[in-house]
Amino acid sequence: MLDVRRMALLAAVLDTGSMTAAAEELNYTPSAVSQQLRRLEAEVGQPLLHRQPRGVTSTEAGAVLADHARRVVRQLAAAEADLAEIAGLRRGVLELGTFPTIASSLLPLAVSRFRAAHPAIRLTVRSARFDELVRVLEDGTVGMSLLWDYEWNRLDPARFALTHLLDDPTALVVAADHPLARRRVVDMTALADEDWIVRAHDHPVAEVLERSCRTAGFTPRIAFHANDYQEAQAMVSVGLGVALAPRTAVATTHPAVRVVGLGRSAPSRRILLAHRHDRVRAAAELAMHQVLVEVAREYRTRA
Incomplete structure (x- = not known):
């Protein structure tokens, strides 16, 4: 496989007209430039330059390869610019x-x-x-x-x-006219006689309810299985039961429900x-x- 750096060096030599000028431009020594170009000629298997007392000219193969090298160098520069834009959050x-x-x-x-x-x-x-x-x-x-x-x-x-x-605490959702609606915090042990609205289809909050009620010493009576929290809030609002929900799930509440804290009596999620x-x-x-x-x-x- 051709070495792209040597190809670029060939193009620089032909563009500047001499190995010395290319070496100064690219911060090489003239002998290093000459050595690298001889290795490139060995890679391609044919001469790329006519070496003359006052500079160099390209062979036909050298002209073709230098033209490809210029395109490759432009594409690499474009790739670096694109990556710089992505790194600088100017695109992506x-x-x-x-x-x-x-x-x-x-x-x-x-x-x-x-x-x-x-x-x-x-x-x-x-x-x-x-x-x-x-x-x-x-x-x-x-x-x-x-x-x-x-x-x-x-x-x-x-x-x-x-x-x-953050930690997302579990909260109690009750109807606005529920006796607990004005409380800031209640304990799960105070909810043994309530009917419950619970998320359907083995939703995680159903497990939260089961574990919290078990710890509080009772089994919840399920009145309704809801498909989402909006549906659960609607059923709570008409007094069908109370519900548990993560606080983030009730950031926007139904106008006829209230959200009450449960302290440490119900688990939070991370x-x-x-x-x-x-x-x-x-x-x-x-x-x-x-x-x-x-x-x-x-x-x-x-x-």
Whole structure:
């Protein structure tokens, strides 16, 4: 395979008219230039230069190879410029994974701040369930993803590099006219006689309810299985039951419900930012990482 650096050296010699001039321009010695060009001639198997007392001229093969070299040098310079623009956040693409409750609470703040700071980066956000987020993170479809876990199913830090952004407490959602609606905090032990609205299809919050009720010493009576938190809030608002939800899931509430804290009587989940250990992170990913850390810190302060 031809050596690109020697090809560029050939073009420089022909463009300047002599090995001495090319050596000065490229910070070589004339003898080093001569040696490298002889190696290039050995690689191609034919002479590339006519060496004359007052300079050099190209053979037909030398002219052809020098022309290719100039194009290669221009392409390499363009590649370096493109990479510099990406490193400098003047262009590029960032693909981020997330899940619905964070996509409707924390993430819009981060997206707004990132786009204001880096308008040239094309940002794509993919919202999905946990298993799908893990899959697209592992196969490289997204470079980084927001994930969550509870104390009984911690993500393995050997699997992904994890940044703990915040703790998302579990809250109680009650109707506005419920006796507990004006309380700031209640304990799960006070909820044994309530009917419950719970997420369907083995949703994680259903396990949170089961574990929290078991610890409090009772089994929940399920009145309704909801497909999303909006549906759950609607059923709570008409008094069909009460519900548990992560705080981020009820950042926007139904006008006829109230959100009450549960203190330590219900578990929190961790909100995490994950990326693969083996991934070389682009400048845009590092910038978004910093934005998410800052926004999460501010979100914790307001909560």
